[in-house]
Amino acid sequence: MSVKEKAKHILAELKGHLPFTILGASIGIAFMLTFKNLSRPHAGTLFSIFHPGHVLISAMVTASIFALHRKAKSFILVLVVGYVGSIGIATLSDSVVPYLGESLLGLHIAAHTDLHADHDDHSDNPNPKLHLGFIEDWYIVNPAAVLGVLIAYFIPRTKFPHAAHVLISTWASLSHILMNTAGDITLAVTAAIFTILLISVWLPCCISDVVFPLLFVKSDLELTGTCTEHSRHSHPHSHK
Secondary structure (H helix, E strand, O other): OOHHHHHHHHHHHHHHHHHHHHHHHHHHHHHHHHOOOOOHHHHHHHHHHHHHHHHHHHHHHHHHHHHHHOOOOOHHHHHHHHHHHHHHHHHHHHHHHHHHHHHHHOOOOOOHHHHHHHHHOOOOOOOOOOOOHHHHOHHHHHHHHHHHHHHHHHOOOOOOOHHHHHHHHHHHHHHHHHHHOOOOOOHHHHHHHHHHHHHHHHHHHHHHHHHHHHOOOOOOOOEEEEOOEEEOOOOOOOOO
16 A cells, blocks of 8 residues: 555545544533533543543554554564553543643633632642643553553454544543633533544544554555454464
8 A cells, every 4th residue: 555545545534533523522522511510630530530441442452453464473562562552642632632722722711719719729720730641640541551452462353443432532531621621611611622522532543543553554455444443354363
């Protein structure tokens, strides 16, 4: 597959997955409205659940793709690729993009009364914070990545429900946003959060499920264009 063909395939996948990601972001908004009164510490707890789950899924898919298409038998090599790919993409999706959106749109700016309240309760700091799970929750996130790689190494599969990947990524991104959002959830704030969720999930997930696999697919392999169902050549592969 030439570079031009790969680029064409990537653009087609991005376009094809946009409607599904819009649906996922819409479900995320419903999730947000359900938990809109959640305190920032509790939102952090949700992030500590959904983000490691996202890392686990990403590690399983990424490491499986590498192990199958490259026929990699070195566990260290599979571990490095699976760990870097999952931690990097999940951090971008769940933390970096949401944080940039929060800061750019000013979602963290609290009302005057909120600022006074924060003087009495320092646990709800109105200032935005970039929460890096692999550093702050290293004892949860990093083992999740390693577990995903272990599963992929012994039972490599590239087929994983894209719906699960999108939803858990959406919930992780939204949890990060709720940790930094101050004030009432108005219609304008809801629209802004929807936009952040769309970008946070759409691009990183497609990078994980489409772009990254293409880096390892040989020119003679056929791509199905079903996102996490990357190749019809994805058979079980045992390592001796």
